Amino acid sequence: MYLPAEGDPxxxxxxxxxxxxxxxxxxxxFPGLLGVLSFDGATKRNRPNLQIGDAVYCQVAAANPNVEPxxxxxxxxxxxxxxxxxxxxxxxDKTTCIVRCSPKLCAVLETTHPLLPALRRHFGGxxxxxxxxxxxxxxxxxAVWIRAAKTLDTTCIANAILNADKLDDPTEVPxxxxxxxxxxxxDHTIAGRFAATT
Numbered sequence: 001m002y003l004p005a006e007g008d009p010x011x012x013x014x015x016x017x018x019x020x021x022x023x024x025x026x027x028x029x030f031p032g033l034l035g036v037l038s039f040d041g042a043t044k045r046n047r048p049n050l051q052i053g054d055a056v057y058c059q060v061a062a063a064n065p066n067v068e069p070x071x072x073x074x075x076x077x078x079x080x081x082x083x084x085x086x087x088x089x090x091x092x093d094k095t096t097c098i099v100r101c102s103p104k105l106c107a108v109l110e111t112t113h114p115l116l117p118a119l120r121r122h123f124g125g126x127x128x129x130x131x132x133x134x135x136x137x138x139x140x141x142x143a144v145w146i147r148a149a150k151t152l153d154t155t156c157i158a159n160a161i162l163n164a165d166k167l168d169d170p171t172e173v174p175x176x177x178x179x180x181x182x183x184x185x186x187d188h189t190i191a192g193r194f195a196a197t198t
Contacts, residue, residue, distance in 0.1 A: 002027035002103045002141040004069040008060045011090070011098060011139035012071075014050045021050055023058070023071060026100050027142045034058055034071040039088060042074075048089055055090040055098060055145055057137040090137055096147045099158045101165040103142045110138060115164045118177040123153055156184045 004010070004025070012023035012032060021034040034056065039048055050056060062070040073087035090096070109115060116136075124133035134148040134157055144161055148154040160180055164173050 001029065003065065004028055004032065004060045004063040004141070006060055006063050008063075008140035009057065009087070009138065010060060010071070010141045011055065011057055011137055011143035011145050012141075013098075014052055014054045014056060017050070017052060021056075022068075023056060025069075025139075025141050025143075026098075027103065028069070030068045032058070032060070032069045032071040034073065038072040038074055040074045048073075050089060053092075055092055055096075056088065057090055057139070057145065058087050090145045091147055094151050095149065095154050096145065097154055097158055098143055098145050099161055101142055101144060101161055103140055105161075105165045106138050106140055106142055106144065109136075109144075113164070114170050114173045115160065115177070118174040119157055119160060122177065122181045123148060123157065152184065156181060159184075 002025070010025055010028075010032070012025045014021050014034075015024045015031065016022035020036060023032045023034050025032050034050075036042075036047055037044070038058075038061075042048065056073070058071040058073045059075055060069050061072040075087060105113070119134065134146065134153065136147075137145040139145075146154050146157050146161075148157055160177050163176055163180065167173055167176065
């Protein structure tokens with residue numbers, strides 16, 4: 001279980017709208033509340049219009065074990081309309097997905113864990129998903145949003161994250177990624193050859 005703490009980045013899903021958005025936080029005992037103006041540069045007339053089911057990357061602004069945590073997407077002064085802000089609505093299309101893993105893995109994924117370097121060897125560096133590479137939003141709550149250039153890449157990265165979460169020895173992660181990518185590429189090649197002959 002994930003217990004929200006002030007300053008934590010989290011990935012959630014909007015499940016209600018009103019004076020504030022109620023955001024389901026996978027792994028947490030309570031949903032969070034995200035104010036409709038809790039975005040850099042948002043005003044009453046000019047603000048994001050999140051819909052039920054939208055994924056959002058935000059930060060815990062206030063947390064108490066017995067009440068819903070307060071969330072915010074305002075942190076760096078980069079307006080929500082520029083697309084440069086770290087927090088905000090996450091894209092949702094065929095090249096994106098959200099996977100759930102342990103908060104323990106998420107805590108080290110961007111620092112000491114070998115998974116991201118192993119993935120970058122195969123898929124390139126962080127990107128907007130349009131020209132190779134991949135992009136992640138890693139939540140302390142154990143939810144990870146993934147976007148890659150192709151649906152197949154997104155699926156492969158998602159499986160690599162889930163597999164890495166089950167491995168106790170980090171040195172096993174790079175070979176696991178190599179095997180996974182090779183298997184996915186082999187299956188895709190065989191499927192392509194079959195489609196070409198039918």
